Amino acid sequence: MRKPAGVERLYIDFDSFFASAEQHLQPRLRGRPVGVVPIASEHTGLIAVSREAKAAGVKRGTSVRDARRLCPGIVLVAARHERYVALHRAIVRAVETVLPVKAVCSIDEMVCALTPAEQADALAVARRVKRAVAREIGPALTCSVGLGPNELLAKIAAEMEKPDGLVVLHPDALPGPLLSLPLTDIPGIAKGNAARLARAGIGDMAALWRTQPKELRRLWGSVEGERLWMGLHGYAVERPETQRRMFGHGRVLPAGWRSPAGAYACARVLLAKAASRMRRSGYAAKALALWLTDRHSAGWYGEERFPPTADDPSLLASLARLFLHAERETPSDARLRSVHVTLHDLVGAQEREEDLFAFTPEAQIKRRHESLSLLADRLNAHYRGPLLHWGPWAEIPGGYAGAKIAFNRIPDAEDF
Structure with missing residues (x-):
């Protein structure tokens, strides 16, 4: 495997992105402690915190009640995912006035590849990127x-000198700058992996550095452990392209929606959003999974399998059957906390060709339903809302059903 002699990658990580985005969009919030919440409710937790709020001890995940106690002047703002996505796209354009973005890693992270000429003056290139963002977006x-x-x-x-940092890890300097980092600061080492490493006698970065790659592969139980070793030691690790495995959405239920009927109404909307994304990507599913949880984290899980399906009527009928099973198997007074729907066991359009051209009455109805579902997708995308839908459509408090920003997914404009 190739081991670069210099710096070949430039990684950009925005500071407290959602909270900073609100300070950018609302200048009156600049310099003030800001917390972003998923919905306007006193019974939720913060999903982003400005640096001013962090200085008062508020963290991501802090409850609204605790945030107000720790920082009485904090301003809480309900997340506006559509605005953050638009801002993200403007940021990509700003970065690309300096050099191309190789990959978008998340809503607030991206990576660029440096040419040999850029590598020779990498710090200057990085400073140009920071200036471009300040100039094109704002301070x-x-x-x-x-x-x-x-x-x-x-x-x-x-991550080493946030916020507004600029750090070089040159291969000739390794492992020196890494040795002071806790293991959980390394991407890919969460608390569970850190505990597994500790049981193997690997408690700090020095011990991890000395460990052999095959040993990390054994501890991880997969090639990911070996890839981590190669990456830390400066090798040019190219990850295989991942394949789409599922489309799904989940939602913590608002206070008035925690009955089975409320959860079902919410699940219908989430499934319609997931199915639309799936069709837009050219897939059909052979399975639908439903997962319900209550306030004690107990759950009900059910799954229904079927021939490759992409139309809303068939998928919504499957969801209705799953909810009937759930109602039979859960207490009638159950107070549900969250609902999740997942379309999986995906099949590409070419693999469905034979089934699509079957001439049974059922297949013809299914094709008609799929054509109507695609038409609804186009109209809903054009008018930016649920203009056409199958059966009742519930307006879920907090909005953004199916269009929230996930760790590794940035919604398309059609998702809103």
């Missing part, structure tokens, strides 16, 4: 930039 949205021989080390570098 409220700062980014931390990391430079390294590969994406992993560049990402670690970007």
